[in-house]
Amino acid sequence: MIRVAILGATGYAGAELVRILSSHPEAELSYLASHSYAGKRFSDIYPGMKGVCDAELMEDDISKASEAADVVFLSLPAGLASSMVSEDLLSKCVVIDLGADFRLHSQAVYEKWYRTEHHSPSLLAEAVYGLPELHRSEIVGRRLIANPGCYTTCSILTLHPLLKAGLVEKDGIIIDAKSGTSGAGRGEKLSSLFCEVDESIKPYGVATHRHTPEIEQELSLSAGNGIVVQFTPHLVPMNRGILSVCYARLKDGVGDDDVAEAYAIYSGEPFIRLIDGLPETRFVKGTNMVDISWRIDRRTGNIIAMGAIDNLVKGAAGQAVQNMNIALGLDESTGLAKGAGCPF
Amino acid sequence: MIRVAILGATGYAGAELVRILSSHPEAELSYLASHSYAGKRFSDIYPGMKGVCDAELMEDDISKASEAADVVFLSLPAGLASSMVSEDLLSKCVVIDLGADFRLHSQAVYEKWYRTEHHSPSLLAEAVYGLPELHRSEIVGRRLIANPGCYTTCSILTLHPLLKAGLVEKDGIIIDAKSGTSGAGRGEKLSSLFCEVDESIKPYGVATHRHTPEIEQELSLSAGNGIVVQFTPHLVPMNRGILSVCYARLKDGVGDDDVAEAYAIYSGEPFIRLIDGLPETRFVKGTNMVDISWRIDRRTGNIIAMGAIDNLVKGAAGQAVQNMNIALGLDESTGLAKGAGCPF
Amino acid sequence: MIRVAILGATGYAGAELVRILSSHPEAELSYLASHSYAGKRFSDIYPGMKGVCDAELMEDDISKASEAADVVFLSLPAGLASSMVSEDLLSKCVVIDLGADFRLHSQAVYEKWYRTEHHSPSLLAEAVYGLPELHRSEIVGRRLIANPGCYTTCSILTLHPLLKAGLVEKDGIIIDAKSGTSGAGRGEKLSSLFCEVDESIKPYGVATHRHTPEIEQELSLSAGNGIVVQFTPHLVPMNRGILSVCYARLKDGVGDDDVAEAYAIYSGEPFIRLIDGLPETRFVKGTNMVDISWRIDRRTGNIIAMGAIDNLVKGAAGQAVQNMNIALGLDESTGLAKGAGCPF
């Protein structure tokens, strides 16, 4: 059994990790930590897990975590992970960071968008961007895995084949994304209150959202050079789910078959479904799946590529487990759900 | 008092008309009709209106309606209105059609997008497109008013100043719009069930939605010539509200002040608020307001213009009453709410 | 015009007061105060009111409020109002307290249930319990009005006729009530987060909720002597609305006609609808109405009496305005909505 630790176990992503790992056949939770709730049992904070995970919550002590576990998941506020991880630590355990600290290859880009200092820039080169569908072979055996963001996972996977195959113009890409409210976290903020979210939709972080450089970094790799995107997130009155609707101009002469062929690179992927219909977030809820489809509009010359994920699963905890499975040589799908109940 | 008739009074838009007109100080409901519920009282179908509107529902008989009323509102399925309205009818009453039959100036465009025959093409020239902020003077004294669609009202008003002032490129405009579920109507469809809508977001009608030509017709007028837009609607798990997020490329040299100046054409508008923050549909819920703001992204060269309305008010019944007020020479704001309660 | 002040204007009940009073034809808002947001404009906090109420928010200073206004509404945390109100103050203005400090006639009962000292017990005798349907004549001309709680308004009005007419046993009454989340207020509490409320229902305050003694006080008056009730509130994933489902044992020989006759005492009430169907909170949303119906179950010998209100209107701000109207001799319905739009 793989011994697993989670720091930040009582945030929404951390708790989802607990849920998934509790029924993972090859992992055992050996160290759960929560700064806010140290001393309580996990099921005191998440009563839905009573009888399934009643472990006592420890302090967010990465040293103890690394002693107790083979794999340490970090689900912490921005900036904390980079101050905790060190070469020494990585010699003791595999670290999978659900935060943003190791996602961007460029320290400068990180510090510009996150407006904070990076505490361990020397480790950036060691980290792999843990999006298995793009970097699977690099994840195998890796010690430091930067788990991608939720919006970014969905947006990158939706657009990647088009850029990889060179079917669309590199400029003018627009990503209009929508997220359930769990993406805002468990903080006690006015803007997250039921009565402030219910029965409304709003954009936020227009032209400034921090997932932008992450999307651009990866899509630039897909395209071969610099991609700049317009990224707009929205808050939707629902618990879970991300929908990315991406607009790009098809190059002249590109046909339906070319597009289908480009997306066929996903044909062996265990967690990507190319669907005929249009994606709905409910159809991936609770699963690690990505549903993707596209439409070509000959009137406008655009392709509209659309993807849906569950932000807490493929957008966070599920993908982190997928990364663990790959890094440690397990079957990639172990412990991860593929079928969504409906309604849920 | 203006005597008012409503055909299709028990659909969501029709019922909202009843609600608004019931407290309109210069109108009285003289004929309410519903094909499905003729013979019942309005408050049997909408118990929230018991004691406020207990009128018996008639058959959808436009002849009787025109005898009973000075203004006849039509809230009917596509194709019905164009078979009911005639020159003779218009000599007896003002007709305000909440449907699509008289919105498009071109019969060919109508028949292509709606896949149905237009039954009174000769009247198209008599109809005015009832978007007061663009066509106020043409509405005054008019006999046949085509009340705009919900998505279209929101999208056109959001983009109009930019095109009118020539600040953005005419090609490549993208409108990513989101709507509450009342926009799907009161029909007993599987896709409108609570358990099929709740906790999910989905796009629909991608590249094919019928509001597209209506948006293009009006924005082409704003711009001086042919505008083609990419329009994508979404269904959001909430009752009411439309949010249009519009993307356009700013022309070289256009600055913030130019944009502010362009939107200043709305400065005297009773139902448009230019806001500093980003629009949220809850802040216009139950009102006839349009909240509009924009952001310029120098990284991408785009302007993101955003607007929010209540689809049943400014997107349907409220705007219809606004049109009635203008057509008949009343104060334009009569009977229309401007302040939104929150939470609602 | 009546000059009106509101202390606690940015809580949900306070903001609803602003919304209602903004369109009240005989009132003008002369002093709006908010401890948390003093110095900002009301519409900075509630952007849905931009252009309707842009007044600057003052400190919660009751002395200044009493100078600026004829009527002062207090929407404050428990215990604050009783420390602010004095005989001197009441000589300058009418005070309508939306909190609990003056609702209970007994200081001892107040201090037991609220676990706090009462700061002005001598004023308890001056206060009237502002439930117009039960105490209308006492409200006229009164200086200190204790506006009832939300659950209590709904529960008392639903049960009052049965106890007044002596149709049910006095013991064994059970009130199972359900509320929308705005009843929990605007505080930044974990339990009020969207993701903690959405897609769930829960009871709370079982056997201990503070609205219990208020219900018992009033129903004891209805019945002629001591009524003890079992009151259970629940939190429902919706913004607004309260539903009270009340169970009582019918006395032997009581028939349907007796019950109908008992409820007929409400026949002239402007804000009570006796309905044939079962109440749904959506049918009173945004209005000051109470929808009431009942069913007799001969199998069990019980009567089930059910009532619905909007907790922020008839359960708070609307009733407060109704009280103001009565106290000052205006038409009782002035400025209060009766017809509910649907869906809303």
Added chain:
Amino acid sequence: MIRVAILGATGYAGAELVRILSSHPEAELSYLASHSYAGKRFSDIYPGMKGVCDAELMEDDISKASEAADVVFLSLPAGLASSMVSEDLLSKCVVIDLGADFRLHSQAVYEKWYRTEHHSPSLLAEAVYGLPELHRSEIVGRRLIANPGCYTTCSILTLHPLLKAGLVEKDGIIIDAKSGTSGAGRGEKLSSLFCEVDESIKPYGVATHRHTPEIEQELSLSAGNGIVVQFTPHLVPMNRGILSVCYARLKDGVGDDDVAEAYAIYSGEPFIRLIDGLPETRFVKGTNMVDISWRIDRRTGNIIAMGAIDNLVKGAAGQAVQNMNIALGLDESTGLAKGAGCPF
């Protein structure tokens, strides 16, 4: 592997069966039928199951089902199952009926409450009421299992220990229950539309709901003789979940310890959690768990016992699988979730 058939596989309960059984390690779906969608693939109707269950849907032919499967689950409208099941059929397969046809031991009671003829009364004696916590030993090896209703499962399990131990008065029991909207099924009914359910709560079937006799039958067994209950269901704007709040009068002298001891009969139950806090439906969502707690109110002499389940799992499909597991001698918990993610 156990071969399993489902008739009515595209209703919400049927589809949940598909979801659960798809990952059941000892079952394989061998025959899926749907009257409405025969000829389509299951994942055409439930796209969230694409890749997990793409089986073609057959006609609701019980004869073919019995040939293809060892266990046949029926999830059909009332009255259909009793016309399909026969001695001959039961000699070929185990039948687990999720409908009501075999739940009530008395044909007369069935026909009175369901207002329809029972087509196979001779089989009533062969059927076991499939509530494992009460009838586990009778389920083992059984051929015909009547899977309990959703409200009934929750209400019976919540009250059973109190009646079994004789701690409460037998008369005057009140059950106020609340359900998510999936309980209303997938039918295209006006009352199930999003815009008719969202942002509202309502009671329905007051004094007449068909789950009443089922609750009374089982609680009468618990108590030793005739129990009559007042049962009131409500519709809540959420997808899943049932909460039963039950009121009973404690007998004189009954103390907290007596109650705790009574509920201790559940101590070995794999799917019942006795909790200190109050139940919330979100904490059992997606699981087969029942969360139960109670409060004694010395003021009123009542005990308030509260239980929560997921109506589609423990209230339908999960319990059906639990019954299959027991009937066939598998570990009772096989394939059934115990830990609830949150938010979900």
